[in-house]
Structure formats: C-alpha cells, structure tokens
Amino acid sequence: MSDPQARPSLRVEREVGRRAGVESGKGTLLVVTAGVHGNEPAGVQALERVFATLEARGTRVKGELVGLSGNRAALAQRTRFHHTDLNRLWSAENVAELRERAPALDHADQREQRELLGALETLLATPRERVALLDLHSTSGGGPPFLVMGDTLQNRELAFALGVPVLLGLEENIGGTLIEHVGALGHVAVVLEAGQNEDPGTIDRHESAVWLALVALGLLERSDVPDLALHTARLRAPAADLPPVVEVLHRHDIAPEDEQRFRMVPGLESFQSIERGRLLAHVGTGSDGQVLAPFTGVLLMPRYQQKGLDGFFLGRRVEPRWLKLSAVMRRMHLERMLGLLPGVELARADGNVLSVDPRVARFFTNDLFHLLGYRRQEERDQRLVFTRRNDKL
Numbered sequence: 573m574s575d576p577q578a579r580p581s582l583r584v585e586r587e588v589g590r591r592a593g594v595e596s597g598k599g600t601l602l603v604v605t606a607g608v609h610g611n612e613p614a615g616v617q618a619l620e621r622v623f624a625t626l627e628a629r630g631t632r633v634k635g636e637l638v639g640l641s642g643n644r645a646a647l648a649q650r651t652r653f654h655h656t657d658l659n660r661l662w663s664a665e666n667v668a669e670l671r672e673r674a675p676a677l678d679h680a681d682q683r684e685q686r687e688l689l690g691a692l693e694t695l696l697a698t699p700r701e702r703v704a705l706l707d708l709h710s711t712s713g714g715g716p717p718f719l720v721m722g723d724t725l726q727n728r729e730l731a732f733a734l735g736v737p738v739l740l741g742l743e744e745n746i747g748g749t750l751i752e753h754v755g756a757l758g759h760v761a762v763v764l765e766a767g768q769n770e771d772p773g774t775i776d777r778h779e780s781a782v783w784l785a786l787v788a789l790g791l792l793e794r795s796d797v798p799d800l801a802l803h804t805a806r807l808r809a810p811a812a813d814l815p816p817v818v819e820v821l822h823r824h825d826i827a828p829e830d831e832q833r834f835r836m837v838p839g840l841e842s843f844q845s846i847e848r849g850r851l852l853a854h855v856g857t858g859s860d861g862q863v864l865a866p867f868t869g870v871l872l873m874p875r876y877q878q879k880g881l882d883g884f885f886l887g888r889r890v891e892p893r894w895l896k897l898s899a900v901m902r903r904m905h906l907e908r909m910l911g912l913l914p915g916v917e918l919a920r921a922d923g924n925v926l927s928v929d930p931r932v933a934r935f936f937t938n939d940l941f942h943l944l945g946y947r948r949q950e951e952r953d954q955r956l957v958f959t960r961r962n963d964k965l
C-alpha cells in the first residue's frame with residue numbers, strides 16, 4: 573500500500589487511559605475514541621498527553637473520562653483498515669450480525685469492532701447522568717478542524733462549545749459510523765476532524781478539543797484547566813473565518829473497481845468554495861474520467877489517500893437562525909403535525925418513522941424534516957423513509 577514503511581507503528585492498549593471521580597454514576601461519562609482509522613494516530617497521542625497531564629496535576633474529575641483506541645491492528649500497521657473501514661460497520665444490521673456471528677469468523681477489522689463494542693457496552697452498563705462520545709479523526713488532505721454530528725439537540729450543546737464548524741447530514745450520506753451507533757442510543761456522539769493525519773498540529777488540536785469537552789460537559793471546572801485560553805485559541809484559530817454550520821448534500825461515490833484509480837486534483841481543501849463544473853478529480857486518464865463539481869458549494873474531505881470509496885463531499889452553509897428555529901419546533905413537538913401534510917404518513921404510531929411520497933412532498937424537500945429532527949434513511953417502494961433522531965427534549 574502507499575503508507576510509507578518508514579513511519580513507526582503505534583502499539584496501543586484498547587483502553588488508552590481512565591480517570592474517574594469519587595462518586596460512581598454521578599456526572600457525565602465522556603468516552604473519547606481515537607485511531608478508529610489506523611492511519612490517524614494523532615488522536616491517540618493527544619489522549620496520552622491529556623491523561624499524563626491529569627495525572628501530573630493530580631486533577632480530580634466529576635464523572636468519568638475514558639480513552640479508547642479504535643483499530644489497534646491497523647494503527648500498528650499505520651494503515652486505514654485491513655478489510656473494511658471500521659467506521660462503516662456500525663449500522664443496526666451490522667451490529668446485530670456481529671452479535672450472531674461466531675468470533676472465529678471475524679476478519680481483522682470485525683475483531684476490532686467486537687472488542688470496541690464490548691468495551692463500550694461495559695462502560696454503558698453502569699447508569700450515568702449523561703454519556704458523551706467524542707470520536708477523534710484526522711484527514712489525508714489538509715484543512716481546518718471541524719465537527720461532524722447527527723443534528724440532535726444534545727449534540728449541539730457539545731458541538732458549539734468546541735467552536736469549530738459543524739457538519740450536519742454526513743451520516744445520511746455515509747452510514748454505519750460509530751457516532752451513528754452511539755447517537756441512536758440517545759447519547760451525545762460527535763466526531764472531531766482535527767487536520768492532516770501526520771501534522772503535529774493535529775495532535776495539539778485534538779488535545780485542546782478534549783480539554784474543552786471536559787469543561788463543556790462539566791467533568792472539569794474552568795479553573796482546573798489553567799491553559800484553557802490557549803486550548804480555545806489553538807483549536808479555533810484555523811477555523812475562525814469559516815461558516816459555523818454546513819449541511820452535507822452530496823457524496824461522491826467511488827466505484828469499488830476505481831478505488832485505486834481515483835485521484836483528487838492536488839491542492840484542494842475542506843471548506844474551500846467550489847463553483848459548479850469545476851474539475852475536482854480524475855478516474856484514470858482521459859476526459860471521460862473527469863469528476864466535476866455537480867453544484868456550487870463547500871468542498872469537504874477530499875480523498876488524498878489510496879483507500880476508501882468516499883471521494884469527496886459537497887455541502888452548503890446553514891444559517892444559525894435555522895438551528896434556533898428547529899430547536900423551538902422540536903420542543904413544541906411540531907412533528908406531530910407532519911401526518912397532516914399531503915403525501916406524509918406516519919409509518920409508526922409514535923411518529924418516529926415517516927413514509928413520504930416524493931412527488932407530493934417535493935415542496936417540503938428534506939429541509940422541513942431535518943428541522944424537525946428527522947434523517948432520511950432509505951427509499952422503499954418509491955417512498956422516502958425518514959426516521960427521527962433520538963432527541964432528549
């Protein structure tokens with residue numbers, strides 16, 4: 573593979589560190605996962621720093637902080653994954669399949685998933701006031717830090733406390749992510765993308781994000797983190813001029829047979845504005861292999877590594893007033909009115925699943941459903957199925 577052999581392998585325990593308050597079950601459990609992709613070691617290194625500093629300062633936390641490594645076998649090889657992307661295996665169907673399957677039949681990445689799932693379930697078995705997952709990632713291309721989440725009200729609180737741009741709707745475009753699994757349980761679950769995989773600054777930004785999360789979630793007081801201002805500035809500075817919220821509208825799907833042949837045009841970065849029709853990538857040589865931007869928008873996560881079928885994403889800016897409006901609409905339970913709209917049927921009596929006629933409901937597009945906390949799940953019998961995210965109101 574293209575990963576240079578020269579990079580040192582990273583051998584790490586499943587549990588990178590743990591710091592618990594005195595009263596068990598009180599306060600928030602913050603789980604920070606890192607290295608779910610094996611070519612993204614920066615999160616693991618950041619966690620090691622945070623635990624070392626907490627230890628050196630003798631800082632007490634309220635609640636519990638646990639750091640978990642993701643794909644240990646892939647981290648040891650500095651490769652993204654061996655067979656399957658560990659961050660695409662967490663759909664409800666896949667997790668059910670994993671529970672049914674004999675462990676001896678697991679491939680390398682499924683073994684990692686089984687262990688990680690076990691570690692999470694052990695942690696979640698203890699009742700807590702609140703559970704939050706912060707999943708640390710980095711990208712093959714450069715670019716500013718940003719946050720990825722399903723748009724639940726509980727996620728917004730942590731996301732906006734970190735103060736970097738927030739991407740909505742990504743999980744509708746990829747599916748099977750670890751935050752999807754944990755978010756569906758009703759917990760806070762967000763991803764931080766902190767920069768380029770090998771950039772030492774990425775370790776810094778991950779570290780700063782963990783400190784900010786510890787304060788935002790109440791595990792630490794501001795006074796417990798004497799360098800909090802530095803961490804705030806260090807995380808936010810590279811993203812200062814960017815839109816606060818972007819909704820992902822398009823994923824460029826790479827055909828499996830083109831995985832090795834797909835090449836982004838050099839020099840593109842996340843959050844770059846892109847005009848419709850701009851040349852973004854090549855598949856092989858020749859003009860029929862040109863990949864052009866399908867509309868004018870914001871480029872996200874261009875693929876500059878050899879592996880994976882996500883070529884790039886395109887999104888558009890969301891005005892913060894829409895988010896405020898949607899919080900009000902959800903607290904008023906306006907979704908109960910959706911069944912009155914033409915072409916919209918409640919597929920379940922509780923209103924958590926909607927079946928929408930795409931012709932009749934075209935005037936509402938996806939926006940209304942997003943505002944009310946639904947995500948588009950699938951097309952079934954020529955109708956769109958939306959499911960409601962697990963908002964804690």
Ligand SMILES: [Zn+2]
Nearest residue numbers: 609612709710
């Ligand atoms: Zn990643």
